[in-house]
Amino acid sequence: MKFKKNKNFSEWYSEVIQEAELADLRYNIKGFIVNRWLAVKAMKLMYALYEDELERTGHKPHWFPALIPEKNFVKEAEHAKGFAPEVFWVSGAGSSGKLLAEKFAMRPTSETAIMQMFKEWIRSWRDLPYKLYQDCQIWRYETKATRPFLRGREFHWIETHCAFVNQKDAEVQVLQDMKITEKIMHKEFAIPFMFFRRPEWDKFKGAVYTFACDSLFPNGKIVQQPSTHYFGTKFAQAFDVKFIDKNEKEQYAHTTAYGPAIWRMMGSLIATHGDDKGLIFPPKIAPVQVVIVPILFKGKEKVVLEGARELHKYLKNSGLRVELDLTDKTPGNKFYYWELRGTPIRIEIGPRDISSKSVTMVRRDTGVKSNVKATKILEEVNRTNDLILIGLKRKADAQFSQFISSAKTYSELKEIIDKKGGLVRTNWCSVSKSGEACAKKLKDKTTAEVRGVRVDKNERPTGNCIICGKPAKVVVYIGKAY
RNA sequence: GGGGCCAUAGGGUAGCUUGGUCCAUCCUUCCAGGUUUGGGACCUGGUGACCCCGGUUCAAAUCCGGGUGGCCCCA
Numbered sequence: 001m002k003f004k005k006n007k008n009f010s011e012w013y014s015e016v017i018q019e020a021e022l023a024d025l026r027y028n029i030k031g032f033i034v035n036r037w038l039a040v041k042a043m044k045l046m047y048a049l050y051e052d053e054l055e056r057t058g059h060k061p062h063w064f065p066a067l068i069p070e071k072n073f074v075k076e077a078e079h080a081k082g083f084a085p086e087v088f089w090v091s092g093a094g095s096s097g098k099l100l101a102e103k104f105a106m107r108p109t110s111e112t113a114i115m116q117m118f119k120e121w122i123r124s125w126r127d128l129p130y131k132l133y134q135d136c137q138i139w140r141y142e143t144k145a146t147r148p149f150l151r152g153r154e155f156h157w158i159e160t161h162c163a164f165v166n167q168k169d170a171e172v173q174v175l176q177d178m179k180i181t182e183k184i185m186h187k188e189f190a191i192p193f194m195f196f197r198r199p200e201w202d203k204f205k206g207a208v209y210t211f212a213c214d215s216l217f218p219n220g221k222i223v224q225q226p227s228t229h230y231f232g233t234k235f236a237q238a239f240d241v242k243f244i245d246k247n248e249k250e251q252y253a254h255t256t257a258y259g260p261a262i263w264r265m266m267g268s269l270i271a272t273h274g275d276d277k278g279l280i281f282p283p284k285i286a287p288v289q290v291v292i293v294p295i296l297f298k299g300k301e302k303v304v305l306e307g308a309r310e311l312h313k314y315l316k317n318s319g320l321r322v323e324l325d326l327t328d329k330t331p332g333n334k335f336y337y338w339e340l341r342g343t344p345i346r347i348e349i350g351p352r353d354i355s356s357k358s359v360t361m362v363r364r365d366t367g368v369k370s371n372v373k374a375t376k377i378l379e380e381v382n383r384t385n386d387l388i389l390i391g392l393k394r395k396a397d398a399q400f401s402q403f404i405s406s407a408k409t410y411s412e413l414k415e416i417i418d419k420k421g422g423l424v425r426t427n428w429c430s431v432s433k434s435g436e437a438c439a440k441k442l443k444d445k446t447t448a449e450v451r452g453v454r455v456d457k458n459e460r461p462t463g464n465c466i467i468c469g470k471p472a473k474v475v476v477y478i479g480k481a482y
Numbered sequence: 483g484g485g486g487c488c489a490u491a492g493g494g495u496a497g498c499u500u501g502g503u504c505c506a507u508c509c510u511u512c513c514a515g516g517u518u519u520g521g522g523a524c525c526u527g528g529u530g531a532c533c534c535c536g537g538u539u540c541a542a543a544u545c546c547g548g549g550u551g552g553c554c555c556c557a
Contacts, residue, residue, distance in 0.1 A: 018493085026492095028533095028551055143483080145553090295520050332521035350520055360520075444557085 001340070004276055009219040013271060014148075020279050020341050022270070023148045031146040031153030038341055039149075039266060041287035043156065046262050047135055049285070050158055050184050057176060059133040059160055064113045066136070067104035072112045076238040082205025083108050086140040088153075106139040111206065111231075111257060114161045115239035122253055125165050125245045129173075130253075133160040135262075149267030150223060150482055157261035163236070163253040165245065170230055170254035174211060177228035177258040178455065181213055185225060185260070190282050190393040191215055191268045192400035193225055194423065196452030196477060199431040199439065204257075208232040211455050214479070216403050217271045220421020222451065222481040225268065226260040272396050273365075279342030280365055282392055283385035290315055290322040290381060291338045295331055295350030308349050311359070311377065318378050339364060344388050345381060365391050410466045413478065417448045423479045424448075427472035429465035435474075438467035442478070451477045 001019065003012040017023050022039035035043070051061070067090060074080040091103040107113060114132070122130055135158045146152050160177070164170040178195055185191050193213040203210040204227065212227030233252035236242070241253045273280040283289055292315075294308040312324040323343075325334050331348070338346060348360040357374045361381075365388050372380045403422025407413035416424050429435050431453055439450045453459070453474050461472035 025552085030551070293520095297519065328519095330519050330521085330523060332519085332523085335521055337522090348520065352520075447557090 001276055001278060005218060005274060009217065009271075012274075012276075016270060016274055016278055016340075017148050022266075022279075025148060029153075031142055033148050033152060033154075035156075035263075038287050042269070042281060042285050043262050043266055045285040045287070046189065046265060047158065049188050050180075050260055050262065051133070051135065053180050053184055054133045054158070054160060057131075057180065058129070059131040059162070062132045062134050063136070064107075064110055064117075064134060066107055068107050068110075068113045070103050070105060072116055072239075073105045075112060075115075076206050076235055079111065079206030079235075086142065088139045088141055107136075108138055108140045109257075109259070110134070110136075110138075110159055111161065111235055112239075115235050115241060115255075118161075118163055118236075118241045118253065118255070119239050122163055122241055122243050124243055127243060128163055128165045128253065129169060131160065131162040131173075133158055147267075147482070149263055149270065152263070155261060156263040157259055160256075160258040162256045163241065164255070165243070165251070165253070167230075167232070167254050170256050173256045174228045174230050174258075177226070177256070178211060178213075180258075181226050181260065185213075185265060186393075188282065188284060188389075189265060189269055190389060190396050191225070191265060191272055192397050194404075194477070195455040197431070197455055198227075198452045199435060199450050199476075200433050201436040201439065202450070202452070204229045206231060206234060208234065212452070214423065214451055214477075214481075215268050215272075216400055216422060216479075217268075217482070218399065220403055220480070222423065222479045223264065223268055223271075224481065225265065226258060228258040229256060231255045231257065272399075273392050274342075277336075278340030280392065281342040281344060282389050283344045284389070286342065286344050287321065288323045288338070288341070288343045289320050289385065290345045290347060291334075291343045292322065292324045292347045292349060293331055293334045293338075294324070294326070295348055297351055300351040300354075303354055304350060307354050311347070311349060315378065315381070320381065345384055347377075363388060407466065408463065413448075413466060414446055417446050417478070417480060421480060423451065423477040425459075425475060425477055426466050427461045427463045428474050428476040429468055429470045430473045431476065435465075438465060441467055446480075448478050448480045451479060451481075 001015060003015050005012045020038060021036050023036055024034040027034050086108050088106040089103045090106060092099050118130065121127065137154055137156050139154050142151055142153050144151065162173050164173065181193070185193065193215040195211050195213045198210040198212050207229035208231060210227055210229045213225045214222045215225045217223055233254055235255050236252040242250050243253060245251045270279060273282070281287070292308050292312055294304050296304055308324055312322060315322040327334070335346065342364065344364045346362040346364070348362065353359050358371050359374065359377060360369060361372045361384065362369050363384060404425065405416045405420065405422060406425040407416055413424055413426055428450065429438055443449055453476055459475035461475050463472060464470060465472045
């Protein structure tokens with residue numbers, strides 16, 4: 001690694017992705033990249049944790065087609081208008097390239113595919129709640145600069161879509177979505193975040209309201225992570241999703257959607273936990289949890305290899321993802337190789353270890369080496385893995401809270417935004433339509449955005465809006481986004 | 483949305499201004515053999531490239547036009 005994470009974050013990020021072989025950016029369609037095994041394996045493990053939690057909370061897996069007929073796509077007017085600039089269209093087919101009678105949108109999100117089927121499946125209050133999720137790729141014709149695992153024209157995510165009998169049930173779902181985010185993204189992936197109710201002008205297109213969580217990069221820039229939306233009956237009305245309630249009355253369903261983008265979480269994972277040696281994976285989602293490096297001195301090869309193979313088999317049978325590195329590189333070279341790839345634990349086994357019936361264990365996050373008795377290896381690996389997750393989370397949380405500031409005036413705000421970044425708490429006139437003018441002014445002057453009002457805490461304003469000077473109705477958080 | 487820069491082996495580069503010296507330089511990776519192994523070893527040999535289409539010219543990596551892709555800055 002040539003670049004230092006703290007000094008040249010952007011370059012460090014690109015370098016680690018290329019060097020650790022997470023992705024290859026040389027596929028020659030703009031904004032489309034090839035995700036390589038280390039990244040894909042980690043993301044599959046992330047998907048598994050996320051999907052287990054979604055199923056535990058009653059969501060059923062579905063796979064919808066990637067193409068959405070244009071006439072579906074345009075049914076909900078606000079949604080269609082909001083997404084139109086970003087849609088890839090399939091408009092021709094066949095060897096002659098003949099234009100299709102009807103063009104198809106490559107899904108930029110699946111509301112308009114799913115609602116069509118909800119209409120068929122939902123007839124009675126007994127059919128509700130209907131909770132589904134799918135993991136899939138989506139496509140958005142991004143015009144801003146693309147970045148691997150952060151913004152691509154193709155990306156991988158999970159989307160949940162749920163329908164309920166009334167607003168109350170739907171809003172409970174929105175709260176549950178946020179709990180799931182905490183349980184998985186924070187507790188398991190060790191990515192800290194803060195949930196905001198997005199301002200009126202920054203809602204998901206077609207939503208009644210949007211709660212979105214913002215995470216932070218080490219350079220103080222904001223990266224939006226999952227958002228959850230309450231749609232009211234807007235989509236149900238556009239797609240005629242109706243049911244007969246207990247009182248034999250016809251009702252529109254209330255729908256919600258939640259979008260945890262695993263691909264983007266991978267970006268946050270790289271950025272949050274990595275260091276100057278490369279990646280650091282939280283053990284549960286590490287593609288390789290333990291690497292065994294044999295130290296093969298001349299004349300002692302056989303006994304060391306035997307010991308290494310035996311240990312490899314034993315750990316593998318214990319359910320760990322463990323790799324025995326038998327390549328003919330020198331040990332030092334292997335150390336760098338696996339450190340770059342974020343392997344949480346390295347076990348060295350050489351002649352010294354064989355004769356003392358022990359191994360040398362090294363933690364990726366702290367670099368601490370220890371001698372572990374052969375009989376205690378599994379116990380020690382498991383214990384160390386737990387400690388690594390705790391350590392990563394503590395470090396990430398500490399960094400996150402360092403980036404939360406407060407500003408009483410515009411100049412104070414500007415100074416923090418320019419010098420430090422992160423999220424800045426301040427008084428704001430309003431997050432309804434009337435506050436948009438101030439937000440525009442702010443963005444013109446600083447490029448920073450109003451992220452919204454905190455969801456987990458009721459914060460009361462104590463003064464005036466820092467832009468227009470009118471009495472503040474809300475406390476908002478402001479920052480620069482990727 | 484506006485502006486600028488760039489494209490030579492898997493990666494990084496020299497050559498381009500002034501066309502011929504270039505069947506293209508160096509480092510790294512990769513392959514074979516030897517030797518070594520507790521923090522990026524070494525020796526010998528080998529493989530591998532001028533983004534695409536068109537133009538100018540006796541002659542194009544080099545000049546011109548277009549395309550594609552990448553990077554940066556501003557909004």
